[in-house]
Amino acid sequence: MRYPTFRNADQGQTLPIYIWMTGILLFVAFAFFAFAQAAAARNGAQSAADAAALAAAQDARGELLxxxxxxxxxxxxxLDWLTGDLLEGTGAQAAAExxxxxxxxxxxxxxPTEVNGYPGYDVEIETNFAVGNSIIPxxxxxxxxxxxxxxVEPRCDFDVNADPAEIIELDCDGELVEIDPEDFQRDDLPDASVLFSVHLAE
Structure with missing residues (x-):
C-alpha cells in the first residue's frame, strides 16, 4: 500500500519564502550601496571644504608676511603684525575658490571669522558632481x-613692551628669530610657516 507524500507541496510553499528573502537581501544590498555612495560624496565634499579653507588661510598668511x-x-x-590681528586676506577667497x-x-x-581669538576663514562648498543613481529617488x-x-595662529612669543626700534628676539615654538628693524632686508624674514601656523578649527 502506498502512502501520499507531501514533499512537493512543502517545496511549493518554501519557494515563495526563498524568493521573498532574496528580494529583501537584494534591497538591503542596494540600500547599503546607496548609503555608501552618499557617504563617499560627503567625504569628498568635506575634503574639498577643508582644502579650500586651508588655501584661504595660507594665502592670507603669505599676505600677512x-x-x-x-x-x-x-x-x-x-610688532602688531606678529599677532595676526591686522590680517586682511584680500586674496583669500580667490584661493579658496x-x-x-x-x-x-x-x-x-x-x-572671515575668529576662533579662540585667532583670525580665520569660514568656507562652505558644494560639489559639482551628484551622489549618483540609487534606489533612493x-x-x-x-x-x-x-x-x-x-x-591663522601666531607661533611667536616676544616682549610686547619691547621697543620696536630695537632688535627684537622672537621665540617661535622653540625656534629663535632675531629681527633688527634698523638693518632689515625682506629676505631676513623666515618662512611664513615659522611665524604663523595654519590649521583647521576643531
Missing part, C-alpha cells in the same frame, strides 16, 4: 555640501 615686511621698513608699530574648483566643487559661502541630481574653518 608681506605686510609685516613692508611695516618693518615703514611702520614703527610693526581655486582649490574648490580643483576638487570639482564650488564655494557657496565665504567669510532624487540622488542622481543631489550634490553634497560641506563647511570648514581654517585659522
Amino acid at each position: 608681506d605686510d609685516l615686511g613692508t611695516a618693518l621698513g615703514e611702520d614703527g608699530d610693526w 581655486q582649490l574648490a574648483a580643483e576638487n570639482d566643487s564650488s564655494v557657496t559661502g565665504f567669510g 532624487g540622488t542622481e541630481s543631489m550634490n553634497a555640501s560641506a563647511r570648514a574653518v581654517a585659522v
Whole structure:
C-alpha cells in the first residue's frame, strides 16, 4: 500500500519564502550601496571644504608676511603684525575658490571669522558632481555640501613692551628669530610657516 507524500507541496510553499528573502537581501544590498555612495560624496565634499579653507588661510598668511615686511621698513608699530590681528586676506577667497574648483566643487559661502581669538576663514562648498543613481529617488541630481574653518595662529612669543626700534628676539615654538628693524632686508624674514601656523578649527 502506498502512502501520499507531501514533499512537493512543502517545496511549493518554501519557494515563495526563498524568493521573498532574496528580494529583501537584494534591497538591503542596494540600500547599503546607496548609503555608501552618499557617504563617499560627503567625504569628498568635506575634503574639498577643508582644502579650500586651508588655501584661504595660507594665502592670507603669505599676505600677512608681506605686510609685516613692508611695516618693518615703514611702520614703527610693526610688532602688531606678529599677532595676526591686522590680517586682511584680500586674496583669500580667490584661493579658496581655486582649490574648490580643483576638487570639482564650488564655494557657496565665504567669510572671515575668529576662533579662540585667532583670525580665520569660514568656507562652505558644494560639489559639482551628484551622489549618483540609487534606489533612493532624487540622488542622481543631489550634490553634497560641506563647511570648514581654517585659522591663522601666531607661533611667536616676544616682549610686547619691547621697543620696536630695537632688535627684537622672537621665540617661535622653540625656534629663535632675531629681527633688527634698523638693518632689515625682506629676505631676513623666515618662512611664513615659522611665524604663523595654519590649521583647521576643531
